Amino acid sequence: MRGPDSLGRGWWRRNVWGLVAVLPTMALMLAAAGYSDLEFWQRGKPQVVRPAADGVAEFAGLRMRVAELAPATDLKRGGDRPFVVPDSMTAWRVVLDVEGPTDLGPDEVIYCDISIEDTAGNRYGDQPRELSSARTPLGNCNPENSPVPAGSGRYQTVAHFVTPRGVEIAAVRVFFGGVDQTRYVRFDR
Structure with a gap:
């Protein structure tokens, strides 16, 4: 200095x-x-997109609604043998009716991530380890995985989950991370 x-x-x-x-x-x-x-x-902290009064949500170029949210009691393993979930757990199936563009190429298919949320706010992801030996489709909003042909632009996506027995499901959440990471669709039960 x-x-x-x-x-x-x-x-x-x-x-x-x-x-x-x-x-x-x-x-x-x-x-x-x-x-x-x-x-x-x-x-x-993504923003919630809620479905309209008729239960249909429009998001990422698709229209979708929850067609089924129920315990999955008819799961199968290879050779059509029954798959038994442990006594302390409940398997769930979510079926979404999806309507979207049919002219998308393989690189343009919109994939989603489906999860369920219980009344305590816990989330459960699709394809849990507990169901790894059960034959379950990928619940990812891809028309190729649909049990219903997607020629008309309408198809279904099916996702499976496992929760502890006695858990009450509050909502189904659909997230389109590749399209919009700031919002997700929430279907309250």
Whole structure:
């Protein structure tokens, strides 16, 4: 640190304008970082898209509704042998009726991630390990996995879940991560 300059000013007086400029710059930097964190947080908390009064939700170029949400008691393993779920668990089946464009190429097919939510807010994903030896289709909104031919643009997607016995299902959630990561469709039961 040097002494006073030729005008007798010390370090503080020589650098006062630089210090005045640093404070607003620091405030702007902190605000920008906070905005970035807020944007990241909002992406982490997607917004809910609710279906219309008739139960049909329009999202990602598709129209869909829950056709069935019920315990899956008729699961099979290879050779049409029955698949038995452990006594402490319940297997669930969700069937979505989907209507969408039929002229999509293989690279344009919209995939979804289906989950169920219980009344306590716990979520359960499709294709759990407990059902790995059962023959269950992939519930991913792809028309090729549908048990109903998709020639008319209407098809079904079927997803299977496992919850502890006694759990009450509150909602079905459909997330289209490749299309929109900021929203998801929620069908309340």
